[in-house]
Amino acid sequence: MILSLQRYDLQVQYVKGKDLILADTLSRNIDDSKPVTAEDCDPLWRTIEEVNVLQGIDIQSNLLDRIKQATQKDETCQILKLHIVNGWPSEKSTVMECVKPFYALRAELVIQDGVILRGNRIVVPAENRQDVLKLLHYSHQGEQATLRKARDIVCWPNLNDHVQNMVKACGICNQYKNCQQYEEKKTELIDRCKKNFSRLGVPRKIITDSAKQFVGKEWAQFMKAYNIIHATSAPYHHESNGKAESAIKIAKNVIKKALEDGKDIWLALLDWRNTPQTDGYAPSQKALGRRTRSILPVAACQLQLQTVDTKKIRENIELRKVKSNFYHDRKAQELPMLLRGQEVYVQLKPQKTSEWSRGRITEVLSDRDYRVAANGGSYPRNRKFLRDACTPIQIEESTVQESGNQTTLYVIR
Ligand SMILES: [Zn+2]
Numbered sequence: 001m002i003l004s005l006q007r008y009d010l011q012v013q014y015v016k017g018k019d020l021i022l023a024d025t026l027s028r029n030i031d032d033s034k035p036v037t038a039e040d041c042d043p044l045w046r047t048i049e050e051v052n053v054l055q056g057i058d059i060q061s062n063l064l065d066r067i068k069q070a071t072q073k074d075e076t077c078q079i080l081k082l083h084i085v086n087g088w089p090s091e092k093s094t095v096m097e098c099v100k101p102f103y104a105l106r107a108e109l110v111i112q113d114g115v116i117l118r119g120n121r122i123v124v125p126a127e128n129r130q131d132v133l134k135l136l137h138y139s140h141q142g143e144q145a146t147l148r149k150a151r152d153i154v155c156w157p158n159l160n161d162h163v164q165n166m167v168k169a170c171g172i173c174n175q176y177k178n179c180q181q182y183e184e185k186k187t188e189l190i191d192r193c194k195k196n197f198s199r200l201g202v203p204r205k206i207i208t209d210s211a212k213q214f215v216g217k218e219w220a221q222f223m224k225a226y227n228i229i230h231a232t233s234a235p236y237h238h239e240s241n242g243k244a245e246s247a248i249k250i251a252k253n254v255i256k257k258a259l260e261d262g263k264d265i266w267l268a269l270l271d272w273r274n275t276p277q278t279d280g281y282a283p284s285q286k287a288l289g290r291r292t293r294s295i296l297p298v299a300a301c302q303l304q305l306q307t308v309d310t311k312k313i314r315e316n317i318e319l320r321k322v323k324s325n326f327y328h329d330r331k332a333q334e335l336p337m338l339l340r341g342q343e344v345y346v347q348l349k350p351q352k353t354s355e356w357s358r359g360r361i362t363e364v365l366s367d368r369d370y371r372v373a374a375n376g377g378s379y380p381r382n383r384k385f386l387r388d389a390c391t392p393i394q395i396e397e398s399t400v401q402e403s404g405n406q407t408t409l410y411v412i413r
Pocket of ligand 1: 172
């Protein structure tokens with residue numbers, strides 16, 4: 001239809017009904033003598049008639065066949081079909097109980113090739129719902145992510161409850177609520193970075209923690225050759241590297257669950273990359289401007305390039321930052337900034353011992369991260385592992401009024 005309309009330079013203008021004299025007259029002056037055939041119609045109208053939504057949905061053909069067969073047998077689907085073809089009664093109370101949940105959606109329901117559709121979503125008969133639920137939860141995403149994906153593709157009564165119950169009951173999801181860390185060898189890491197950069201382009205800046213694989217000659221040479229700025233956050237303080245930490249956590253969980261479930265980890269990752277996030281965009285859309293084809297049904301229009309509203313994405317990131325800072329600030333102790341050259345006490349091995357060593361600030365990396373010279377070495381450290389050496393520790397009490405409750409805030413100076 002878009003192609004047919006391209007010939008015209010359309011100007012849309014609102015005209016009141018009473019001023020549409022010609023159209024009104026013609027619509028009442030029908031020649032009843034011969035029946036209207038498809039050939040009599042304007043090709044444009046024929047195109048509109050022939051739009052096949054089902055062709056625009058990419059779905060495994062065997063699943064589609066099973067849905068077709070089940071729709072034929074399913075009583076609810078048959079009653080639904082009758083209503084779609086013959087029209088709905090004006091009162092909801094007069095329709096049968098089983099199709100009542102569809103009454104509010106009646107304007108969106110159509111039949112195509114024996115399948116009932118609600119817009120781009122397939123109305124799945126009861127028989128196939130378990131299979132579809134399994135597909136939707138292929139990469140063991142959480143409740144909300146699985147729901148977002150479901151609402152994109154399929155439709156049936158109580159879909160939300162069914163998805164939520166399935167995720168809650170999933171043994172693999174329960175087993176992997178928290179994930180452990182794993183290490184990657186240096187050369188393998190560089191190799192993997194190169195492969196990804198060849199596909200998606202070279203980033204301007206890489207932010208990492210100061211873990212072993214990111215220090216040393218090899219990594220520095222790689223950064224220089226690829227013209228990348230490398231920034232590090234202090235070790236033992238994963239919050240500074242929060243963005244990467246949370247992405248890794250998600251990816252590792254997806255992979256672990258896929259392995260546990262005997263599934264293809266690449267399909268699981270693909271599935272995750274195509275799952276819309278809270279801002280409405282899937283990771284693939286943010287990186288490539290479109291969804292990518294997977295084994296799940298998808299509307300063809302979503303596979304095409306679309307403009308991504310970067311403003312909306314940024315606003316969402318800012319909003320999340322404000323929220324997380326709010327919660328962080330509420331529990332964080334306020335520590336004053338330190339200056340270059342200042343004498344401090346530093347925890348060199350905060351994970352092993354609470355021992356403090358004497359040192360000096362050699363560089364201010366950010367308002368929370370510093371580089372410290374101590375015991376003949378140089379260490380990047382977060383503010384929470386540093387103490388001003390000039391003043392002895394004292395606890396000063398100040399009270400903050402918070403929604404009627406007295407909250408005590410201890411400030412260490
Ligand atoms: Zn699961």
